Amino acid sequence: MSDLLARLRARRWRLTAQRRVVAQVLDGDHVHFTAEEIHARAAALLPEISRATVYNTLGELVAIGEVLEVSTDGRAKRYDPNAHHAHQHLVCDSCGTIRDVHPSVDPLVGLPTAERYGFTVSRVAVTYRGLCPDCAAGSAGAASALTDAEA
Amino acid sequence: MSDLLARLRARRWRLTAQRRVVAQVLDGDHVHFTAEEIHARAAALLPEISRATVYNTLGELVAIGEVLEVSTDGRAKRYDPNAHHAHQHLVCDSCGTIRDVHPSVDPLVGLPTAERYGFTVSRVAVTYRGLCPDCAAGSAGAASALTDAEA
DNA sequence: CTGTTGACTTAGACAGTGTCTAAGGTAGGG
DNA sequence: CCCTACCTTAGACACTGTCTAAGTCAACAG
The missing domain is CATH 1.10.10.10 (Winged helix-like DNA-binding domain superfamily/Winged helix DNA-binding domain)
Known part of the structure; x- marks a missing residue:
């Protein structure tokens, strides 16, 4: 392309x-x-x-x-x-790799007006976080080290 | 607290x-x-x-x-x-202000396994972007300047 | 093809954000 | 009250990104 x-x-x-x-x-x-x-x-x-x-x-x-x-x-x-192409991202917490994902259902789901606090919302970003296959294999049992959160 | x-x-x-x-x-x-x-x-x-x-x-x-x-x-x-408290964020593209929002429906909506590419997904971050009331008032018609997208 | 011109590129200085180190300070248990 | 391991400090350093002044060149006109 x-x-x-x-x-x-x-x-x-x-x-x-x-x-x-x-x-x-x-x-x-x-x-x-x-x-x-x-x-x-x-x-x-x-x-x-x-x-x-x-x-x-x-x-x-x-x-x-x-x-x-x-x-x-x-x-x-x-x-x-x-x-x-509208899409979302899958991010590896360990190595930072990003993959595009194309959800079948659009989770944009309008934020209820009551929850907008007067903001003019123009778009929504959805980011899935976790470990990519390579990092998951490497850290094995250390998955519990994933104590940090973000949403 | x-x-x-x-x-x-x-x-x-x-x-x-x-x-x-x-x-x-x-x-x-x-x-x-x-x-x-x-x-x-x-x-x-x-x-x-x-x-x-x-x-x-x-x-x-x-x-x-x-x-x-x-x-x-x-x-x-x-x-x-x-x-x-699980929550999401509303971010102003102009001034960077962040507000927490507590959606009634959880848009986490599991990412279909077929779309995970082997990743171990541990959480999802949802960020609504736009203009806060103050910045929207300030830039008025300039709302169309929001040509950048992210999801 | 050649000349002109304004947009583009360059090197390097600079700024914002965050990390690290060595040396000194102190909370908390004895 | 003392010790000691843990904490704090100042400042150097690293990374990411921005800016400037001067030189370069793509595209167009003739």
Whole structure:
């Protein structure tokens, strides 16, 4: 689905080599990289690309809605190229891996007006947390170490 | 509900002046402060308290489940003393304010096993995003500026 | 094809958030 | 009242992200 570049052209973006490699990295494996990971992969294709350019480009892609920003822990944000399908995230508490999940039922379930406290609610994020298969295998009985909660 | 100190005593915590003021700040208004805000308020009560101690204490409170850590944007984490009632969060995209909401229906709705990709799911976080009443009043028509999405 | 121009990129300084270390202080049990 | 293990401190450090000034170049006009 490398029509990301086509969409960018349609938006009259100046198509520089730097923007092309960033788009290419995002179009690749459908994972959720951090900005630094994207920079590293982009630099493998175009060694002189700078951090600032990667941050700028990601910020613009997020602003126009082609990429989603995901902040799961307090660490680095991750970038999700799957912006055109509503979905939720499954996050590993141990390694931070993120997987997209496409629920059959939309749990958006309107928040009752009485519970909105005057807020204008525009969207809802649902994040499932736990351990990915690899980490669950590694920590085995340590599953009880999962004493931290968040919802 | 200042039995937080009682619970800490029961856990055989050394009750130092520093830990007491941190607990006191958390027990106060039921808001969601950042670590720096907590440090500032604690320092108003005990001027020589250090940042490291506030971070240490918050980390320990989170580890034992007396306080929840909430990372909504990529900025500073916020600390939620309301750890003993399952709840969700309403977050303002403009000012970052967080409100607890206690939904009548639990949208946890089990994630279908087929959608778990082998993850061991231990909990789910639901975050409603939008504008708080104050920010909605301020930006008025700019509501359409909310082009970013996250779920 | 070539020139022009404004948008883009760069390196590096800077800022916010959080972690770590070594040294000194103190709560709480004896 | 003393000890000692645990706690606190100041400050250095690391990570993530933002900003600036100067140089570069994609795209368009001619």
